[in-house]
Amino acid sequence: MESQDVRRRLPAVGRLLDDPRVSHLIGLYGRDAVRVQARRAVEELRRELGGGRAGGDDDEALMARLCRRIARGLEARLGSGLRRVINATGIFVHTNLGRAPLPRPVVAELVPLLDGYCDLEMDLDSGRRGGRGRGVDNLLTALTGAEAAVVVNNNAAALVLALAAHASGRQVVVSRGELVEIGGSFRIPEILETAGARLVEVGTTNRTRLDDYARAIGEDTALLLKVHPSNYRITGFTEAVDGRDLVALGCEHGVPVLVDEGSGLLTPSDRPQLRDHPSHRELIAAGCDLVCGSGDKLLGGPQAGILVGRRELILRCRKHPLYRVLRPNRFTFAALEGVLRRHLTGDELPLARLWADPAQQRRRLERLAERLAAGCGRGAEVVEANAYLGGGSAPEAPIPGLALALPADDAVLRRLRTGTPAVVGYLREGRLILDLRTVDPADEEALSAAVCAAFEPAATAAGSTP
Template sequence: MNPLRSLPKIDKLLDNHIFKDCNPALLAPLVKNAVKDVRKDILSGKATSYEEAALLDEILKTYLKILSPSLVPLINATGVIVHTNLGRSCLSHTLFERAKKTLSGYTNLEYDLEKGCRGERYAHVSYHLKALLGVEDVLVVNNNAAAVFLILNTFAPNKESIVSRGELVEIGGSFRVPDVMARSGTQLIEVGTTNKTRIDDYEAAINENTALLMKVHRSNFSIEGFSEEASMEEITLLAKKKGLLDYYDLGSGYIDTLPYGLSYAEPSLLRILAKSPSLVSFSGDKLLGGVQAGIIVGNKKLIKRLKSNQLLRMLRVDKLTLSLLEETTKAYLANETNLIPTLFLLNRSVTDLELIATHLQKQIGIEKCNIIHSQTFVGGGTLPNRPIPTVALQIEGDAKTLERQFRQEGLIGRIESDFFLLDLRALLPESEDELIKCCKRVLGC
């Protein structure tokens, strides 16, 4: 008998009771494709028959997989607080609930309640950021790379932008400053050397086609030893002297004092802005501890020109980003930085981590893990070569096997010296109980 004749009709499969709760519009093409694949296997000789129960089961698995979320919650036990692969900065439940009241309905995103006419979407978060940072004006775009592009495209198209050779950085995802500058329409002029660039190098390169003096913060690597760089203050003074624009691509930066001596290793936003640079841009989801955004601050007239660039329409942020960023900014203003997870996790003392480790060890089983002291990093392309102290649970067993087993449970740890560690530096308090459950499932305790 020809095995093709035994293939069921599409309608018969669709009517099977196993699919009674499925959406027919999504299910029908899956059934058709499954039958087509079986037919192809029979014709090619890969199969001589099929089992209907197995076919139905495979179709249902595909259906459920499509409806399952691709983004899933994870427990971060890597020790890296601003983990780029795990979503960078976490959002506070409290701040999210505050924003949700605005996000769940209509809002005055672009409506002026006083005048009864169209308003500006950037006015909301700008009001709070100006109060926090003491700047003339603010513009928010979807990330800092977009901020770099918009600034260069607005002020230096077909003109020259001067940058130190030692600051032509590449960050994650192959984002390279020289490539972005080229795309923006400006002409890159490199000055100085990899390890030494002085303010005189900038001045010597200025000509009638120069539009902008740019400084880029080397946030994800460091140059040590025989090195020198021009400060942003020097660049700002030179730009004003020559009638040019000065711009600092800060990338990260922080507002509150950082613990463990990190304040000396990372530029302070407030200290930089006190020197009145023309424009500064930085990320909303690194050390600021908010959502992904590129925040541009500085001279009001310059911000106005940025707002008139037609490219802004492609780079603008929605009410979700603006509302969450506004709540983060208000937390700084209200001295509620403990509600910002990035700062809360970073400021936890080693003693606090030891107490957490002791509690977890008792719950998991002392014979299954040891408490150790180690070092970790903030992450997010910030503070390279600046380790911070941490405490971890060292799990007994083959490190690679444990890493895989815990990862399959949604718990991401790290391997150090051939041991699998659950680092507690970046562990959110609400994740502690789930970590215990994961350990018991994996370790059988």
């Protein structure tokens, strides 16, 4: 008996829209977009099948193929939306994964401030308009010892604002060894040009002395700028000027010193990887006139640019027209205030997990290994592994510790990234490395399930047919 034309068995669009594998997409893309994509997928498959007869695909296989096509087509056209990712790389400030995670209590506190109204710019006592971010400014001055503070969208914005407010049309002296390129291809010379400042380079790439700065200072010098090198390092025959010496030179000539600290380390740290990294408090105490840094790196908050320093200099920045362009919204202020209060009270932040007690690390890893053995029969071993601060902070200073290792390849790594939840680890010598120091303990069960799913044979076959 001749088999039926397979095209007659293609499902109707309405049936596709009712399938749970497609219906959940309506909440992400809207019913009209999903309906259009479903029709397109059916027509494309109909043309591909041509006049062919039924092959090996039964009705359910055809349905599954169409559901996958609809989802992939919508994702290609409209994106898939941001997804939660479990970061098992051991890199805390992972720029590709959103940098520092907010503490869960801070996230919980944000909900009532975001799903309704809040006193962002109102003095509830007088009923009059108040200053935006006044609470954050007060917390920053308390933590850093600065006279005043202002917050903008990111650290590059803080640097641009300070330069535009104090050096537009004038000269800014910078060491050639600090003319770095930061994330997103933004270069220090271009930032100065955007702010209207004129760059004066001093010293050489590997050696800059105090005399180099002194010889460059003239009547048109507006600022002495010192820049954190981020991931850029020169080793060997090198020399750089200490911030304190630069401050003394600036005071002698009446030229303010602006330091781009970069990482948002507000107070001194006794961690070995950060002992040589000057904090905002230390820089202000050394006499620096302005200091800027990031809110979403070592500070552990949302993306923001932190600018602290002398009151009259900060006030000039606040009055500059660019401040209106660069000032953050209520989400940033609310999240930043929640994190800063935890700095003030000494509460532990997620960053502290990088230096977890070795015995505690081992217990977490052994617990995960037991879950993997019970859930999918995978043997795992606790091994030594280095974690990193990330985000350009102490790139040459690894944090020794432990991680979990199990045999795997690139295919497993990809299935982990594309699974639910998405998991990002790394391969080392043919083994998958999972570092729990960057994993919230509340995510351990989900991590275990995701790893087991990535090793399932069906995981490969599920995505093989378009």
